[in-house]
Amino acid sequence: MEDAADVSRMLNNKKVQDNLRDGMPYPYTEKDGKEFIASMLAADPEETIAFAITADDRAVGSIGVFRCGNIHFRTAEMGYYIGEPFWGKGLGTSAVRKTCDYVFEHTNIIRIFAEPFSYNTASCRVLEKAGFQFEGLLRKNAVKNGKIVDMKMYSRIND
Incomplete structure (x- = not known):
């Protein structure tokens, strides 16, 4: 919960939210940050794996992997964001790589995919540098x- 203020500062930015799915409040408050952190902490760890992305012992973003259901139960979708002051520093690529490694080592998930907006070239590049392949x-x-x-559809497979 001590990261809620940092989370709210990073997400209270239209440039960041323009690259995320809808449903996040704007402006994004510290209360919103606390609710988000509480929901991630309460989530079923078999279905949701989430981490803070940190720099200098501060939360500057977050990353999550969400297991799909039914016949896709060994597939998961990844989502992430980095606060604007930390763009271009390699934090996203590092977080994506480490999170995929963790998921593949600790779960039976065999495929992680991400669907960035095609205009978000920075996120597409993060995925490519982290070993994801463009699928279409x-x-x-x-x-x-x-x-x-x-x-765009990208995936990384656990070989």
């Missing part, structure tokens, strides 16, 4: 900020 363009796959946008 998801044309007109979402509506973000009132615009119909493409997304």
Whole structure:
């Protein structure tokens, strides 16, 4: 819970939220940060694996892997963000690599995928540098900020 203030500072930024799925409040308050942290701590560890991304002993982002269901129960979706002051410092790539390694070592998940907006070239590059392969363009796959946008599908397989 002591990271809630840092989390709220990083997420209370339209540039960050423009690259995330909808559903997050804006402005993003410390109370919102506490609720998010509480939900991650209370989540079933077989279904949700979440970590803070830190720099200088501060939370500067977060990353999560969420197990899919039914026939996809050995597949999981990854999502992450880094606060704008920490963009371009390699933290995202490092967090994605380490999280995938952790998930593959500690669970039976065999495939992790991510679907960044196609305009988010920085996130696409993070995934590529972390060993994800581009699988395809998801044309007109979402509506973000009132615009119909493409997304990209990336995955990393546990060989």
